Amino acid sequence: MTRSASCLCGATRYRWSGPVGEVVLCHCGQCRRANGGAFNVAVLADVADVRFEARDRLREYESSPGKYRAFCSGCGAPVYSRRDDLPDVLRLRGGLIDDLPAPREVIVSHRADGWDWLD
Numbered sequence: 001m002t003r004s005a006s007c008l009c010g011a012t013r014y015r016w017s018g019p020v021g022e023v024v025l026c027h028c029g030q031c032r033r034a035n036g037g038a039f040n041v042a043v044l045a046d047v048a049d050v051r052f053e054a055r056d057r058l059r060e061y062e063s064s065p066g067k068y069r070a071f072c073s074g075c076g077a078p079v080y081s082r083r084d085d086l087p088d089v090l091r092l093r094g095g096l097i098d099d100l101p102a103p104r105e106v107i108v109s110h111r112a113d114g115w116d117w118l119d
């Protein structure tokens with residue numbers, strides 16, 4: 001099954017044909033700041049399963065050595081993150097994907113760093 005994904009302005013679009021395996025909900029301070037929200041939703045994808053249809057405005061920010069957070073420079077939407085030491089993996093930002101179904105596994109990461117009042 002192929003799913004489509006788009007940023008807020010539509011300048012960054014891709015199609016993803018992989019299975020919906022692991023989703024990581026990360027509450028760490030970097031992810032909160034990168035997303036402006038309580039946590040990040042990272043959908044693990046094989047880089048070979050992601051086909052960009054539009055990426056002219058895609059930019060990458062190196063948030064720590066060898067780790068890059070990609071965003072759309074048109075609207076600021078986070079798009080994915082990737083690491084030099086895991087070249088086959090993209091961590092897609094779940095909010096961009098149309099009709100994301102329940103994944104096989106949900107992993108909550110750095111929960112103790114997140115807001116303690118959030119259920």
Ligand SMILES: [Zn+2]
Pocket residue numbers: 007008009010011012072073074075076077
């Ligand atoms: Zn955009």
Ligand SMILES: [Zn+2]
Pocket residue numbers: 026027028029030031032040110
């Ligand atoms: Zn994080």
